[in-house]
Amino acid sequence: MKKIVLLIFMVVFGYGYDLKPIQISKNVYQFIGKTEAPSKSNGGNMVNTYWIKTDKSYVVVDSGPSYNYAKDAHKAMKKIANLPIKYVVNTHMHDDHWLGNNYFKELGATIYATHAQAKKFPVGSDAHMLSVITKEDAENTKIIAIDKFIEKDFSMKVDNLTLDFIHFDYAVHTPEDVMVYLPEEKTLIAGDILFSQRITSIRDGSVEGGLKSLDTVEKMDVKTYATGHGKFTDKTAIHQMRAYFLALKTSARKAIDEGVDINTYVKTADFSAFKDMAMMEVLHKSNLGFAYSEYEFFEEK
Numbered sequence: 120m121k122k123i124v125l126l127i128f129m130v131v132f133g134y135g136y137d138l139k140p141i142q143i144s145k146n147v148y149q150f151i152g153k154t155e156a157p158s159k160s161n162g163g164n165m166v167n168t169y170w171i172k173t174d175k176s177y178v179v180v181d182s183g184p185s186y187n188y189a190k191d192a193h194k195a196m197k198k199i200a201n202l203p204i205k206y207v208v209n210t211h212m213h214d215d216h217w218l219g220n221n222y223f224k225e226l227g228a229t230i231y232a233t234h235a236q237a238k239k240f241p242v243g244s245d246a247h248m249l250s251v252i253t254k255e256d257a258e259n260t261k262i263i264a265i266d267k268f269i270e271k272d273f274s275m276k277v278d279n280l281t282l283d284f285i286h287f288d289y290a291v292h293t294p295e296d297v298m299v300y301l302p303e304e305k306t307l308i309a310g311d312i313l314f315s316q317r318i319t320s321i322r323d324g325s326v327e328g329g330l331k332s333l334d335t336v337e338k339m340d341v342k343t344y345a346t347g348h349g350k351f352t353d354k355t356a357i358h359q360m361r362a363y364f365l366a367l368k369t370s371a372r373k374a375i376d377e378g379v380d381i382n383t384y385v386k387t388a389d390f391s392a393f394k395d396m397a398m399m400e401v402l403h404k405s406n407l408g409f410a411y412s413e414y415e416f417f418e419e420k
């Protein structure tokens with residue numbers, strides 16, 4: 120009986136993650152999350168995380184929504200190669216991307232992240248994610264200290280591979296975002312600079328910053344785009360992000376010019392072209408509000 124109850128629990132609440140890596144370029148593996156909001160049924164597995172395999176170790180880019188997620192990802196990667204995890208990089212402060220840090224810290228990894236993340240989540244603080252997912256999925260997850268801060272662009276040789284860190288010092292998706300680029304295989308791990316299939320959230324970022332970051336990305340020599348959310352690794356994410364940002368910018372500026380107030384704008388702006396994008400119902404209305412506020416006092420440079 121107990122077993123049956125547990126089984127029903129597992130099916131209903133999605134206990135455990137059962138993660139499967141996809142090799143997206145020579146040395147980069149992706150765990151792909153759902154394009155939906157975090158919930159008890161998905162355990163916060165609505166984010167993409169990445170493992171870079173060198174000839175001697177792993178570098179993990181984003182550690183996922185919980186300790187148990189990180190542990191499950193590690194279990195899956197051990198089947199590909201049982202290598203030590205040298206570094207964990209957190210691309211930005213949103214907690215779906217890095218709550219697995221303490222699992223990797225226990226294994227001796229060095230954690231790289233931004234000051235914005237440390238400021239928002241001091242050691243021992245609470246993360247909203249952990250109240251959204253089940254207790255079982257959240258178990259053992261703790262907010263720990265960051266070992267090294269990413270403050271500017273730099274390159275690092277890790278074993279046989281070169282990793283270029285690109286640091287945005289203006290608000291894009293959050294006040295500080297980081298991308299990791301592998302020049303030898305032209306793979307860009309873009310964090311939440313790029314999404315496909317679903318819309319982004321403007322809450323902690325900026326529409327202008329978003330557009331500017333896409334210009335930076337488009338100037339780079341990239342074969343594989345590793346996005347923070349969504350399954351595509353080609354230019355789809357760039358096109359979808361730009362289309363959405365531009366629609367926000369154009370419609371918000373037009374409304375402001377015509378004297379339409381923010382509430383009317385949020386109610387009436389026509390975004391029917393984006394109706395098939397995931398997360399529209401959850402994020403779009405607040406994105407409209409943020410876009411309007413941003414452009415209300417904006418001057419084109």
Ligand SMILES: [Zn+2]
Binds near residue numbers: 311347
């Ligand atoms: Zn994200």
